[in-house]
Amino acid sequence: MFHFIHDIIRLFKPKRKPDEPQENDFADATTQIVDEPVEETTDNIEETPSPSPKSRAKMTIYYVDEDGHYLHEFNVIHGFVGDPVSFIIPDFDHYVLFKIMGVSTYMQKEDNEVTLQYNRLNGKPVNIFFINYDTYSMIRLPQMAIGKYNNEFQINIPELSGFKLINYSGDSNGIFDDYMKHLIIYYRRNDWHSVQKDTFYIRLREYTRVYNDTNGDVLHVLLPKKSIWKVFYQVTTDDALWLNIGPNQWIVDRNFFRMQYPFAKELTNTDSWKIKKVHYPAMIKNDNHHSVAVYNFPYGSCIGFLHNGNSFFVTQEIVDQNNVQWVEINNLHYIVSDDVKKELR
Numbered sequence: 001m002f003h004f005i006h007d008i009i010r011l012f013k014p015k016r017k018p019d020e021p022q023e024n025d026f027a028d029a030t031t032q033i034v035d036e037p038v039e040e041t042t043d044n045i046e047e048t049p050s051p052s053p054k055s056r057a058k059m060t061i062y063y064v065d066e067d068g069h070y071l072h073e074f075n076v077i078h079g080f081v082g083d084p085v086s087f088i089i090p091d092f093d094h095y096v097l098f099k100i101m102g103v104s105t106y107m108q109k110e111d112n113e114v115t116l117q118y119n120r121l122n123g124k125p126v127n128i129f130f131i132n133y134d135t136y137s138m139i140r141l142p143q144m145a146i147g148k149y150n151n152e153f154q155i156n157i158p159e160l161s162g163f164k165l166i167n168y169s170g171d172s173n174g175i176f177d178d179y180m181k182h183l184i185i186y187y188r189r190n191d192w193h194s195v196q197k198d199t200f201y202i203r204l205r206e207y208t209r210v211y212n213d214t215n216g217d218v219l220h221v222l223l224p225k226k227s228i229w230k231v232f233y234q235v236t237t238d239d240a241l242w243l244n245i246g247p248n249q250w251i252v253d254r255n256f257f258r259m260q261y262p263f264a265k266e267l268t269n270t271d272s273w274k275i276k277k278v279h280y281p282a283m284i285k286n287d288n289h290h291s292v293a294v295y296n297f298p299y300g301s302c303i304g305f306l307h308n309g310n311s312f313f314v315t316q317e318i319v320d321q322n323n324v325q326w327v328e329i330n331n332l333h334y335i336v337s338d339d340v341k342k343e344l345r
Contacts (some may be wrong), residue, residue: 054080057107061087062115071095071118083107094121094149123149123176126183133166133186134195134233147176155183163187191215197233200331202243202256204229211250214242223251228259274319282327283311285341295334298326306335311343 057079063072071092077085084106089097095118102114126145131138139160147153154173157165170183188195191214208223214237223229234253235242241253284292284306291305298320306312316328317337325337 055110057081057110059112066119079107081107120148122146124180126181128183131186133188149176151176162190164190191237192235194236200231201259208251212248214250272321276317278314278317280314281343282314282340283343284308284339286339292335292339298334
C-alpha cells in the first residue's frame with residue numbers, strides 16, 4: 001500500500017528541467033541505517049609476551065667422609081634451571097652412603113651444590129678370650145673389640161678378681177682390616193701356687209671325700225678304700241696338695257699309694273732287665289703301615305694300638321731277659337721299640 005501511494009505521487013509531480021538542480025525528497029522515504037566500521041579500542045588488551053630463554057645452571061657434587069675429608073674429585077653437571085638431574089652414586093671400598101645433603105633431583109637455581117656423605121665401615125673384630133691356664137676353661141664370656149676399618153687398636157690386658165695373669169697370645173695391637181683376629185689371655189687362680197700336670201694312678205688307702213673345687217663344696221660322693229683312680233694334675237694351695245681326678249672332682253692328697261701299672265700285676269723277674277730313664281719325643285714309623293700294639297706292661301695285656309705317624313714321649317728304655325727292646329711311653333704304657341723313631345724338635 002505504501003509503495004502504491006508513492007507511485008501516484010510521482011505521476012503528478014512536475015518533471016525536472018535539465019538545468020534544474022536535483023532535489024532529494026526524504027520526507028516520506030524509509031530511514032536507512034548504515035553500519036559503519038568502528039575502530040577497536042586497544043587500551044585494555046594486554047599483549048602475551050614471548051617466553052624468555054631458561055637460565056643456565058650447574059650442579060657440583062662432592063664426595064666426603066664423616067670427617068669432611070674428600071673421597072674423590074668433585075663432579076659438575078651442566079643444564080638449565082628447572083631441569084631434572086640424574087647421576088650415578090659411586091661406591092667406595094669400606095664405605096657406605098650415609099646421607100645426601102642438598103637438592104639432587106633437579107636444578108633448583110643457577111649454582112647448586114650437593115654433598116654425598118659416606119661413613120666408613122668397621123673392620124673385622126678382635127675376639128678376646130679369658131682362659132684358665134691350668135684347666136683351659138673360660139673364666140668369663142668372650143669379648144670383641146670393634147673399630148673402623150684401618151683404625152689402629154691397642155687392647156689393655158684386664159685384671160680379673162681372684163686371678164693373676166700368666167701370659168697371652170694373639171693380637172693385642174694392630175689395625176682393623178679384612179681379617180678377624182684373636183687374643184687369648186691366660187690366668188691362674190691366686191690360691192694356686194704351683195701346678196704339676198703329671199698323669200698317674202693312685203690307690204686310695206682310706207675312704208675319701210670328693211670336692212667340686214680346691215676351695216669348693218663337698219660332693220655327695222665317698223670314694224671307696226683301695227679303689228684306683230687316675231690323676232690328671234696336682235695343685236698346691238695354702239693348706240693342701242690337691243689331686244684332680246676328673247672335671248670338677250678333687251681330693252686332698254693323703255699319701256696315697258702311687259701306681260705305675262694299675263691294670264695288671266706288677267712286673268716280676270725284672271732283676272736282669274736293663275732299664276734306663278729317658279725323656280724324648282718319638283713317633284711310630286714303619287714302611288708297612290702296620291699298627292703297633294700297646295701293652296699295660298711288657299708281656300701284659302694289649303690295651304690299644306698306635307699307627308704310623310702317632311707321636312708320644314719315651315720315658316723309659318727297657319731290654320728284657322730275652323733281649324727284646326721295649327720303650328715306656330708317656331710314663332704309662334709299653335710298646336716294642338722296633339718301629340719307634342726319635343723326633344728332632
